Each structure stands twice: as structure tokens, then as C-alpha cells.
Amino acid sequence: MPLPTDDAWHRDTLLVHAGRPAPLPGAPLNAPLEPASTFHAGGAVEYARDGTAGGAALESAMGALEDGIAVAFASGMAAASAILDLVPPGGVVVAPRTAYAGVSARLAELHARGHVEVRYVDVADTAAVGRAVEGAALLWLESPSNPMLHIADLPACTEAAHAAGAVVVCDSTFATPLLQQPLLMGVDVVLHSATKFIGGHSDALLGIVVTRDEGRADDLRLRRTILGAAPGSLESYLVLRGLRTLALRLRRSQDNALSIARRLQQVAADWGIRRVRYPGLVDDPGYERCQRLMNGPGGVLAVEFDDPELAQSMAERTSLWVHATSLGGVESLLERRRRWPAESPDVPEGLVRMSVGIEDPDDLWADLVEAVDRARGAGSTDPVPTQIVH
Ligand SMILES: *Cc1c(COP(=O)(O)O)cnc(C)c1O
Numbered sequence: 001m002p003l004p005t006d007d008a009w010h011r012d013t014l015l016v017h018a019g020r021p022a023p024l025p026g027a028p029l030n031a032p033l034e035p036a037s038t039f040h041a042g043g044a045v046e047y048a049r050d051g052t053a054g055g056a057a058l059e060s061a062m063g064a065l066e067d068g069i070a071v072a073f074a075s076g077m078a079a080a081s082a083i084l085d086l087v088p089p090g091g092v093v094v095a096p097r098t099a100y101a102g103v104s105a106r107l108a109e110l111h112a113r114g115h116v117e118v119r120y121v122d123v124a125d126t127a128a129v130g131r132a133v134e135g136a137a138l139l140w141l142e143s144p145s146n147p148m149l150h151i152a153d154l155p156a157c158t159e160a161a162h163a164a165g166a167v168v169v170c171d172s173t174f175a176t177p178l179l180q181q182p183l184l185m186g187v188d189v190v191l192h193s194a195t196k197f198i199g200g201h202s203d204a205l206l207g208i209v210v211t212r213d214e215g216r217a218d219d220l221r222l223r224r225t226i227l228g229a230a231p232g233s234l235e236s237y238l239v240l241r242g243l244r245t246l247a248l249r250l251r252r253s254q255d256n257a258l259s260i261a262r263r264l265q266q267v268a269a270d271w272g273i274r275r276v277r278y279p280g281l282v283d284d285p286g287y288e289r290c291q292r293l294m295n296g297p298g299g300v301l302a303v304e305f306d307d308p309e310l311a312q313s314m315a316e317r318t319s320l321w322v323h324a325t326s327l328g329g330v331e332s333l334l335e336r337r338r339r340w341p342a343e344s345p346d347v348p349e350g351l352v353r354m355s356v357g358i359e360d361p362d363d364l365w366a367d368l369v370e371a372v373d374r375a376r377g378a379g380s381t382d383p384v385p386t387q388i389v390h
Contacts (some may be wrong), residue, residue, distance in 0.1 A: 010100045011065060011178055018052030019240060031057035031240065034233045037155045039345065044367050048128045050225050054236035055068075055155035058208070061297035062198075062245060065177040066210040068356075069217040071224065072236060076173065076193025077102045078229035079207030083189060087116050094161075096123040098150070098290055098344045100171060100193075103388070105342060107140075123157065124130055124150040124285065130160040139189070142171035143180070143287065146327075147302050147353040148346075149277040151286030153269030154293060158186040160364075173197075178239040178250055179295045183212060188324070196328030197299065200242040200249050204235040249330060249358055254280070256332075256364060257356040261301045265363055271372055272310060274350070277302040299357075300327050303352035315352055325390045327355030332364055340390065355356030 009017070021027045037048045045051065051059075055072045062070035073079035079105050083098050087093060095107050097120045111118040121132045124142050129152075139161040143152040157169045173193040184191045190375055192198055193204040203359040211217055225231055231239075261278040267329030268276065279286035279334045290297050305311035321332045325340075333355045356364070 014064050014184070015178075015246050016060070016244055018064040019057040019059075021057075033237050036233070037363040044159060048082070048233070049228055051221070051230050052121075052233045052236060054233045054240070055231050058194075058206075058231075058236045058240045059239060062177070062192075062194075062208050062210060066181065066189070067142065068183050068185055068212045069214065070208055070210045071212040071217055071220045072231045073207040073209065074229045074231050074235070075205040075222055076100075076191065076195055076207035077106070078224075078227070079191055079193075079209045079217070080171070081106060081137075081211060082111060082220055082223040082229060083191065084116070084226060084228075086219055087138050087375070089115060090117065090147070092135055092136045093140060093165070094119050094121055094132045094136045095131065095140045096142055096145060096150070097121065098145060098148050098346045100173070101337075102141070102342050104344060112291065116119075116290050123152040126156045129157045130271045131165040132251045133161045133166050134158040136161070136166040137162060138166045139166045140171070141169065142173075143176040144290075144300070145350060146296060149174075149279055149284075149300065149302055150287060150291070151279050151289040152288055153339060154180075154182055154185045154296060163187065171326065174298050174300055175294060176246060176250060176298075178247060178295065179298055183210065188213065189216065194239045194242075196326065197237040197250060197253075198243055198246060198328075200246065200329060201238070202278050202326060202331065202333075203328035204238040204242075206231045206239045211388045234390045249298060250296075252358040253356050254296050255300050256358065256361045257297070257299045257354075259286070259361040260354065260356055260364060260368070264301075264303050264368075272306040277304065277351075294296070300353065302351050302353050304348050305352065306348035308336065308338065310372075310375055311352050312339065313378055314368075314371045317374040317378070318367050318371040320363055321354075321371070327353070329355070330358050332357035339371050363378060 061068040107118050110116045119132045141152045141369045161168045166189045169189040171191045176197045187219045190210045192208045258280045264276045278301035279290035321334050380385045
């Protein structure tokens with residue numbers, strides 16, 4: 001429910017207070033956990049697949065933060081799939097050549113089955129996006145992109161897409177509502193994998209879509225019910241609890257990421273690092289757009305080693321950094337993305353994605369130095385994953 005004064009509040013305040021139950025005597029401060037699949041007939045919600053009170057509280061907070069109507073899903077992929085379901089049969093989707101691999105896999109599958117036609121572009125190349133959107137139904141952007149940290153010129157791409165009659169989606173997972181406001185730049189639909197920074201503790205899967213179009217929000221809610229993609233009550237609770245501290249966590253994570261990125265640049269020649277990708281570095285191709293369009297570069301960077309074996313071996317030999325997929329948690333995680341057989345061949349073999357947590361940056365750095373030392377004398381031991389991609 002909208003709060004009486006929320007228009008006047010800054011985002012850091014909304015993070016703490018939006019989506020709470022009405023402040024009545026005896027009412028709890030937090031939306032209660034509600035483990036129920038069904039409800040007594042006659043109320044607003046009758047079955048949990050239509051959404052729960054905890055999910056509605058989270059939606060209210062996210063809607064206030066993005067200034068739109070939020071719809072929560074069971075995961076980022078459930079949300080992405082529901083959005084892609086709205087493309088008419090045979091419609092053209094313009095999509096990034098490298099993006100979150102699950103979304104790319106879903107698009108490839110829809111294309112292979114003849115449901116949609118996909119045109120892939122480098123979304124950092126605005127002119128190429130402008131050419132590709134002719135006749136398209138949907139432009140899918142992801143900025144900053146996973147795992148290459150490309151930054152799209154959101155207003156320019158959106159203008160070109162709208163001129164061509166296409167709907168624009170932006171996966172803003174890396175930015176969160178604090179670092180980027182795609183709806184303010186004209187984007188029609190924003191997607192967040194709240195599994196990442198918004199939840200922030202690597203303990204829940206959840207996805208959120210925000211739009212300003214009521215009809216589209218209704219369509220998305222209907223997809224959610226039909227596909228069975230509503231988030232669980234516990235997940236909604238955990239993510240809303242995580243959201244309360246997003247500003248503090250993200251700031252620390254971002255400070256740490258900049259510190260690690262700079263130190264990696266300093267040892268680049270010695271470690272065989274071809275490139276450090278982080279839009280907070282002045283020589284990064286995304287730096288200018290990040291300064292112009294975002295409130296900060298975020299907490300994820302990617303480091304490209306010349307030698308993929310050294311990259312893999314280093315990732316396996318850290319003691320503090322966790323060798324695991326995913327990102328955006330309080331703990332630092334890293335992985336060589338191409339260890340997943342289905343990751344895009346446009347992602348370099350030696351690229352290690354690093355999600356920088358909120359630990360002490362000196363400890364994080366010392367752990368990387370030790371891991372590289374150990375890796376130089378050893379090879380890879382971990383088996384190649386067999387799942388498609390995460
Ligand atoms: C993780 C991720 C997703 C998918 O979210 P899940 O919650 O894992 O389903 C989508 N987009 C991006 C950019 C991601 O990092």
C-alpha cells in the first residue's frame with residue numbers, strides 16, 4: 001500500500017520504510033510470514049498462486065523505489081519468461097549478444113521452436129541497436145551486462161526502439177533501483193533478479209518486474225498465476241528484509257569492487273591479465289555512460305586472464321572468496337564463466353566474474369594474491385558442470 005509521505009522520501013528512506021503494514025496500534029512492523037496455500041473464501045486473495053500478502057508488501061516497496069507497478073515472481077528467470085511470453089507469435093526480439101545466460105538460453109529455445117525471431121546485437125553499440133530494432137516487437141537490454149559489464153545507452157536505445165514501435169525491457173539486476181532508474185529513461189519494463197543484490201544474502205530466489213502500464217502489469221500477473229510462478233511467502237519475506245539494508249551493502253560492495261579492480265590493474269602485467277572490466281575504472285569503455293546514466297558502477301567486475309587454466313585454477317584456490325555462481329550477496333563470489341558449457345562463446349575463456357561482497361578489502365586482496373600464487377603451481381581439479389548454465 002502506498003505510504004502517505006513516500007513521494008517526499010529519498011530512496012534510502014524508502015528502502016527502510018516502504019511496504020510496511022499500516023501503522024495501527026498493535027500492528028506488526030513487518031509484513032508477517034504467511035505459510036498458507038489457500039485462504040478463507042471471500043477475501044482479496046484466495047489462493048497463494050495469485051500472490052501473497054508478503055509478496056504484495058515487497059511489490060509495494062519495489063514499486064515505490066522504481067516509481068511503477070511491481071510484480072514479484074518466483075525467480076528472475078520466471079519473471080524474464082513471463083515478459084517474453086508477452087511477445088506475439090513470430091515477433092522479433094532484439095537481444096544482447098552476451099547477457100545473462102539463462103535469458104539467452106530461453107530466447108534461443110523460443111527461436112528454435114519458431115515462437116519468436118531473435119536478432120542479436122552488441123547493445124553497447126547504439127547505432128547497431130538502432131538498425132536492429134526496425135520491425136521488432138521487443139528490445140531486450142541488460143545494463144550493466146552479465147558478465148561483460150557492457151553499459152547500454154538506455155535513453156538512446158529506447159528512443160530508437162520506440163520510434164520503431166518496439167517495447168523496451170531492461171534487466172537492471174546489476175544496478176538495483178539505487179544505481180539506475182530505467183523507467184525514468186523511458187524504458188517500458190524493468191527486470192530485477194532479486195536473488196542478487198536486492199535479497200543480498202544468497203538465501204532466496206526471487207524476481208521482480210516493474211512497469212508503469214497497468215494493462216501490462218495485469219498481463220504479467222495473469223502469466224504468473226497461469227505459469228505457477230508466484231514467489232513463496234518465505235522468499236518474499238527474506239527479500240524484503242534484505243532490501244532494508246541494500247543501500248549500506250551496495251555502497252560497501254561498490255567501494256570494495258573499485259579497490260579490487262584498481263589493484264588488479266596494478267598487477268595486470270605480472271598476472272597475465274588482459275583486461276579488467278569495471279565501469280568504475282576511467283579507462284573502461286562503459287565509464288562515460290556510467291557517469292552519465294548511473295549513480296555508481298556497482299559491485300561486480302570481470303577480470304580477463306590470458307590463460308584460461310590459470311583463471312580456473314585461481315578461482316578454485318581461494319579461501320575467502322567463495323568459488324560459486326551467482327552474485328550480489330554479502331559474501332564475495334567468483335567463477336570463470338566459460339566453465340559452463342552453454343555460456344556464450346563471445347565471453348572470453350579466461351574471464352572470471354567477481355561479485356565483491358562487504359568483507360574487508362585487504363582480506364579480499366590478500367586472498368586473491370595467495371590464490372594466484374597457488375594456481376601458478378597447479379592445474380584444475382573441479383569437474384566441468386553438467387547443468388546447462390547458471
Ligand atoms: C541471475 C540473473 C538472472 C536470473 O535470475 P534468477 O533469480 O537466478 O532466476 C537474470 N538476469 C541477470 C542479469 C542475472 O544476473
